Amino acid sequence: MADFLHLQDFLQPVSKAFLNDDQEYDAFQIGGVIDAYEEEHHPDLDAADIVLLGVGEERGSASGKTGSSGPDAIRREFFKLYNWHRDIRLADVGNLRSGAFLADAYAAMKTVVGELIQANKTVLILGGSHDLTYPQYKAYAAHQLIIEATVADALIDLQEESAHRSERYLMDILTEQPNYLRHYNHLGFQSYFVHPRMLETLDKLRFDCFRLGRIRENMEEAEPVLRHADLFSLDINIIRHTDAPANSLSPNGFSGEEACSLARYAGMSSRLSSFGIYGYRPEKDKEQLTARQIAQMMWYFMDGRSVKNKEALLDDRDAFWEFHIAFSDIETVFLKSKRTGRWWMQLPDQEFVPCAYNDYLLASNNEIPERWLRHQERL
Structure with missing residues (x-):
């Protein structure tokens, strides 16, 4: 059982009325069926399959902000979509409160995600900067769960000398002792952004890295990788700028449809228990297109989960x-x-x-x- 009252101290409620401009959601829209934490309402987590958590923390990145409106901007678009997956029950526990220090935010996120995972829920995290992958991983480590992690990112965040945690958090995950990482996969890196030695190091550790071009040639190559993952972390910089205007890193990347395919493959995994979508900066967005892109990826994640529910056990x-x-x-x-x-x-x-x-x-x-x-x- 997931005890919401125990988690409540870390969380701020959302307002469906605010997100939908004081309009009622249709009973077939996601906003009409999601069981959200609001001022006068606590969600029934025991009944939920997928639990949304907003974490707008950006102090680990160049922006340095304590919080962002990004999670609510994504919710605004996601709640408008029509729900075709009546077999998937959704809950939303609201947004993580900003602590006094970045370490406080990490500790709170680790606690909330860890408790939800322990209750056999799949956690869908709306970030914040990409260093939040670290507390996402720590949620497993805190319970001594040995996992396989997959990160989709145009960059490989192993820059030891960087002042920003978002550019070096992978070093913490890979080198921390005791270590609970069985295996690491990296999807969609863009070679011209990555030091060759960095790839050599990951290869020596027997970790698997897949170039953007290799995955785009055959998107199905990514499905077995995600099927075997427990943790999936995605930076929206993997999506080309035209399809996600808030990504200012590169004009190249996955198309919006390809990013939806990755999210669907993640949903199809019977092992995956947390999926973090990071790097969304609403102030850089144009016509809320990136928020819509992420919302549609979340819809496809639900679609994948619906497919997963139909899969037989290997024993059969x-x-x-x-x-x-x-x-x-x-x-x-x-x-x-x-x-x-x-x-x-x-x-x-x-x-x-x-x-x-x-x-x-x-x-x-x-x-x-x-x-x-x-x-x-x-x-």
Whole structure:
């Protein structure tokens, strides 16, 4: 059970009336069905599948602000959308209160997210600057949960010398002891922004980094990565400027539709328990287009969660097609879901791990899939 009264001290309520200009939401709009923390109303967290949390903290970035209106700007657009996923129950616990210091905000976010995860809720965090990934990770570490983390970011925030926590928070996550990170994936980095040595370091640690171009060539490559993740952190700088005007980093990046695909893949994961969307600066937005983009990504995250609810357990072999393959003198098994079309491959230790159709094709042609090799190296 998630005890809302225990969390209430850290949170500020939202106002649906303010977000919708004193208009009533339609019963089919998300604003009409979401169970939100308002002045006179506490949400029933036990009934919720996905819980929204706004964290506008920006003191870890160049902006240095204690709070941002970003989460409410995103809510304003998200609550307007029509709810097609009646099997997914939504709650909103409002916005995290700004503490006196950045460390206070981190501690509060760690506590709130950690308690929701412990109650088996999926937490959807509307950030704030990207360093909030650190307390997102600490929510798991506080409960000694060993996790796989995936970050989507045009940059790799490992700049030790930077004065801004948002540019070096990854160093804290990767080097902190004791460490609760089983594996780390990085999606969508843009090579010209990243020091080659940084990639070499991550590769030596057997972490997987996927260039923007590689994922855009075949978006389905990202699905198995996100299916295996417990934590997903996304910086809106991965979306090209024309599709997300609040991103002033680069004219290049994922399209709006591709970013929605990533969010949908995250929703389809049966392991994922927290998804943070960071880096939204409402003062840089144009016609609220970036807020709408993020709202639609959240809608697709719900869509993915609806697909996940229909997936069978791997033990139910009647729900999968089974393919026995031999490649390079290795015999293995591939499974394909009859319900969702997703693929898994078996490692020598008999564990099944998520993979893509392309991995099956490579194995069928007597080639060792890179994904299989990387998993073996880590074992």
